[in-house]
Amino acid sequence: MEKPRTSKKLPETIHSLLGLKSHLTSAWVKSVCNIVKNVSSKEGEEEDFVSAQEQEQEQSIREQLSALTVHVNDQNKRRRQILNEFLDLKGNIRVFCRVRPLDSKNLRAPVVSDTRNVIIKLTETKKKIYNFDRVFQPDSSQDDVFLEIEPVIKSVIDGYNACIFAYGQTGTGKTFTMEGTPESPGIVPRAIKGLFKRVEESNHMFVINFSMLEIYMGNLRDLLLSQATKPIGPIPPSLLIHTDAKGEIDIDNLVTKKVNDFNEVMKLYKLGCKTRATASTDSNSASSRSHCMIRVSITCLDAPERRRETNKIWLVDLGGSERVLKTKAVGRRFDEGKAINLSLSALGDVISSLQHKNGHIPYRNSKLTQVLKDSLGQDSKTLMLVHISPKEDDLCETMCSLNFATRAKNIHLGQEESAEEQEKKEIVMMNLQKMMEKIEQERDLSLREIRNLNETLEKLSGKSHVTEKEDEFVVREEIQVTPKIQKNKSRRASDVFPSFMRPTASSNRRLSGNDFRVISNSPSFKSRRNSMVSVRAESVCLPVKKNRFASVCDSSDRSVSKSTCVMRQNIADDATTVYSQDISECDIKVVVSEQKPKVQQMSPGSAMKASSKIGKCEKNMNKEVGRTEFSRINSWVRKQSENRSYLLDKKQLPASPLPDKRGRLSRDSSLDKSSTKSFSKEKITCNEIFEKMEDIEDFKTDETGGKPNLMLKDLFELQCLCSSETEDQILSKYCNPVYDDDDESVYPPSLRYDGLSQHIDNVWFGVDYIADCEQDSPASDLKELLPEMGLDRSLNSESQRDLEFIEEVASPLLVPQETLVERGRAQTFMQKLQALCLQIFLGLGFIGVGYGNDFFNGLMK
Ligand SMILES: Nc1ncnc2c1ncn2[C@@H]1O[C@H](COP(=O)(O)OP(=O)(O)OP(=O)(O)O)[C@@H](O)[C@H]1O
Numbered sequence: 122m123e124k125p126r127t128s129k130k131l132p133e134t135i136h137s138l139l140g141l142k143s144h145l146t147s148a149w150v151k152s153v154c155n156i157v158k159n160v161s162s163k164e165g166e167e168e169d170f171v172s173a174q175e176q177e178q179e180q181s182i183r184e185q186l187s188a189l190t191v192h193v194n195d196q197n198k199r200r201r202q203i204l205n206e207f208l209d210l211k212g213n214i215r216v217f218c219r220v221r222p223l224d225s226k227n228l229r230a231p232v233v234s235d236t237r238n239v240i241i242k243l244t245e246t247k248k249k250i251y252n253f254d255r256v257f258q259p260d261s262s263q264d265d266v267f268l269e270i271e272p273v274i275k276s277v278i279d280g281y282n283a284c285i286f287a288y289g290q291t292g293t294g295k296t297f298t299m300e301g302t303p304e305s306p307g308i309v310p311r312a313i314k315g316l317f318k319r320v321e322e323s324n325h326m327f328v329i330n331f332s333m334l335e336i337y338m339g340n341l342r343d344l345l346l347s348q349a350t351k352p353i354g355p356i357p358p359s360l361l362i363h364t365d366a367k368g369e370i371d372i373d374n375l376v377t378k379k380v381n382d383f384n385e386v387m388k389l390y391k392l393g394c395k396t397r398a399t400a401s402t403d404s405n406s407a408s409s410r411s412h413c414m415i416r417v418s419i420t421c422l423d424a425p426e427r428r429r430e431t432n433k434i435w436l437v438d439l440g441g442s443e444r445v446l447k448t449k450a451v452g453r454r455f456d457e458g459k460a461i462n463l464s465l466s467a468l469g470d471v472i473s474s475l476q477h478k479n480g481h482i483p484y485r486n487s488k489l490t491q492v493l494k495d496s497l498g499q500d501s502k503t504l505m506l507v508h509i510s511p512k513e514d515d516l517c518e519t520m521c522s523l524n525f526a527t528r529a530k531n532i533h534l535g536q537e538e539s540a541e542e543q544e545k546k547e548i549v550m551m552n553l554q555k556m557m558e559k560i561e562q563e564r565d566l567s568l569r570e571i572r573n574l575n576e577t578l579e580k581l582s583g584k585s586h587v588t589e590k591e592d593e594f595v596v597r598e599e600i601q602v603t604p605k606i607q608k609n610k611s612r613r614a615s616d617v618f619p620s621f622m623r624p625t626a627s628s629n630r631r632l633s634g635n636d637f638r639v640i641s642n643s644p645s646f647k648s649r650r651n652s653m654v655s656v657r658a659e660s661v662c663l664p665v666k667k668n669r670f671a672s673v674c675d676s677s678d679r680s681v682s683k684s685t686c687v688m689r690q691n692i693a694d695d696a697t698t699v700y701s702q703d704i705s706e707c708d709i710k711v712v713v714s715e716q717k718p719k720v721q722q723m724s725p726g727s728a729m730k731a732s733s734k735i736g737k738c739e740k741n742m743n744k745e746v747g748r749t750e751f752s753r754i755n756s757w758v759r760k761q762s763e764n765r766s767y768l769l770d771k772k773q774l775p776a777s778p779l780p781d782k783r784g785r786l787s788r789d790s791s792l793d794k795s796s797t798k799s800f801s802k803e804k805i806t807c808n809e810i811f812e813k814m815e816d817i818e819d820f821k822t823d824e825t826g827g828k829p830n831l832m833l834k835d836l837f838e839l840q841c842l843c844s845s846e847t848e849d850q851i852l853s854k855y856c857n858p859v860y861d862d863d864d865e866s867v868y869p870p871s872l873r874y875d876g877l878s879q880h881i882d883n884v885w886f887g888v889d890y891i892a893d894c895e896q897d898s899p900a901s902d903l904k905e906l907l908p909e910m911g912l913d914r915s916l917n918s919e920s921q922r923d924l925e926f927i928e929e930v931a932s933p934l935l936v937p938q939e940t941l942v943e944r945g946r947a948q949t950f951m952q953k954l955q956a957l958c959l960q961i962f963l964g965l966g967f968i969g970v971g972y973g974n975d976f977f978n979g980l981m982k
Pocket residue numbers: 220221222259289290291292293294295296297298405407408409410439440441442508
């Protein structure tokens with residue numbers, strides 16, 4: 122509409138009047154007054170008219186918006202009902218199976234599949250059929266998989282809890298399905314993208330939070346606490362599970378990060394994946410040794426039609442199920458496998474109980490089921506993806522996985538549906554899906570209309586309909602950590618699990634305040650996900666005589682090497698699980714740092730003296746960690762060995778050992794067991810030993826085809842003796858090294874031993890120490906472990922004596938000092954003592970029970 126022109130002319134008129142004021146007449150003034158009066162009244166009318174029109178238009182847009190919003194909400198409600206019906210028909214717990222592609226086309230595959238069945242050809246005539254809600258064949262794409270998962274993502278937006286987990290033998294593609302690759306992303310990135318897309322499309326305000334943790338050996342570890350900040354930043358508290366008043370499960374102190382878009386989530390996800398515990402096994406070079414769990418929680422306060430205000434989806438990449446016998450896992454790998462299998466079995470029990478609608482659901486049997494309690498079964502949507510390998514070699518594991526999945530399948534008290542019923546159900550589901558699609562299309566149109574109307578409204582009033590709502594939504598805290606820190610100190614009885622499921626030394630250290638030191642510029646480990654940049658745990662592999670134990674785990678020769686983390690790909694147990702230790706298998710990791718803790722290597726008597734140095738030591742530890750000079754530690758180790766005195770029976774040293782036919786050192790007849798009883802002990806330094814062993818070294822150099830690692834010369838040479846003599850002879854020859862407590866040179870540059878601390882921490886966390894100590898002393902751990910390794914029967918009385926010796930010396934050292942009330946100090950102190958204790962045994966007692974190689978791993982760095 123054109124604006125009135127009179128008012129525009131007014132200034133000109135007045136100007137002309139002013140210019141002609143000498144000629145002003147009363148008629149002139151009158152006419153001007155009329156003009157002015159006219160102008161103001163006309164303009165007012167016109168402006169009123171315009172604003173009334175605009176208001177009307179605005180009002181009509183607002184009415185349309187309200188109507189459309191109601192319509193969209195109705196459509197959402199209908200869609201939700203239909204989706205629920207659809208999922209109910211499909212089953213709240215659905216089991217899919219994914220068959221991974223064969224590595225080589227030439228291999229015979231006894232596993233065939235169609236879209237619903239997996240057929241195992243046992244013999245030419247005998248076969249076993251397993252059916253599932255859906256089977257993804259080897260050529261199925263990630264898109265195919267996600268298409269089946271999408272309805273679950275939709276129901277998460279509707280306020281339902283959900284859980285999607287990948288189960289299966291190690292190396293069958295669980296991580297591939299969940300994580301995927303940059304070219305073909307898996308369920309996690311797709312699900313997150315899907316969630317954000319739906320949130321954007323919706324006319325509600327959502328707050329999305331992201332958390333990531335792993336369950337390693339029954340211990341919950343936050344994966345969003347980056348390794349680099351862990352040791353120097355505030356001590357990350359341990360994660361404990363609790364149930365809130367509404368019966369919802371939460372995890373104390375778990376980092377919860379508010380995320381605004383897909384890219385933000387992906388950054389966090391990558392960070393978490395890097396922190397995850399992986400290791401090389403016989404079946405997978407970067408095998409997951411834990412259950413990796415992602416939690417995405419969604420809050421929507423302005424949608425009462427949603428099932429809950431806050432709900433969550435768990436995306437879980439379970440650790441690989443495996444027969445430990447097949448993987449030949451020992452030590453840590455063995456226990457990891459055992460813990461994974463036990464928690465998977467507990468998960469199977471829970472799902473099976475839910476499917477069979479049992480009165481009691483055994484959630485408390487594992488941390489995994491405790492965490493997932495409110496996201497499994499009932500009105501939650503659960504989706505299990507079982508992964509199998511079609512290879513003939515894996516047939517046994519494949520059948521185990523299929524049997525597990527069958528247990529979890531939707532069998533209502535054993536009644537399978539007839540084909541006719543199934544067909545009817547399929548038709549109903551198809552119709553429901555079509556209805557859903559139609560509603561979604563209509564809803565999308567309505568939403569587009571809402572958007573357009575909002576834009577118009579914005580132009581008219583300069584304010585959008587939606588932004589008003591947005592303004593109401595206050596910015597929330599970036600990181601929300603469930604504030605239950607106080608609870609940490611009183612560990613509940615229910616949290617006390619069998620030894621393998623108890624928190625690892627690593628988590629206890631986090632509790633206690635003593636964490637790893639970090640080292641920059643460390644080489645990255647060979648791992649798909651786990652490129653550790655901050656912690657370097659170097660291992661030492663010493664040449665140990667092939668004893669009974671060695672033949673179990675490794676038939677090849679062992680050599681001296683200074684390698685980082687993964688020592689040999691074909692020895693499962695030589696690969697260190699990153700950032701995790703457990704002393705029960707004596708797989709020890711030493712993390713070397715720049716500082717010089719001055720307390721180390723003391724006799725039990727000087728233990729109390731050591732405590733006074735701890736404060737100083739801890740202060741040093743809190744300084745920023747710099748680059749490690751490995752050579753400094755090397756030279757320390759060397760100096761240490763040279764200065765160290767041994768009570769040695771000189772007679773026992775072979776004068777000039779000669780190689781036998783097989784190239785091994787000949788035994789001196791004087792090393793006869795009977796003669797060891799009457800030996801005369803003299804003090805002798807390591808250098809003297811070296812002189813005596815000159816010939817041995819020459820020979821060994823030839824045998825191994827290269828000079829032994831200089832850094833480990835001393836131990837290497839001592840171990841050379843081990844390779845030609847019985848453990849008992851070694852034991853009888855070398856007594857405990859003699860240390861001068863005041864000699865600071867015996868203290869290694871920042872040598873920290875991480876292990877055994879669990880025994881101490883338990884005292885402060887409500888776990889009965891005595892019971893624990895009895896159960897978990899290193900010697901009893903060994904005793905426990907040996908039968909599992911099949912070594913109990915083969916232990917002779919001499920080895921038994923070794924064990925008793927260890928127990929006798931180790932146990933008193935592990936008793937906590939009552940006077941040391943400050944946990945952190947006591948912790949550090951005990952670590953030093955433990956390191957001392959273990960170094961004393963270095964090359965002695967443990968060799969006799971087959972711990973030679975593992976025991977030395979990392980200890981000397
Ligand atoms: N469907 C598939 N298509 C292509 N490659 C696959 C598929 N499934 C698995 N792979 C490949 O097989 C290898 C092992 O897979 P992955 O690491 O996902 O196994 P996993 O079951 O997670 O093992 P673990 O339990 O030991 O962690 C990877 O290199 C992966 O890319």
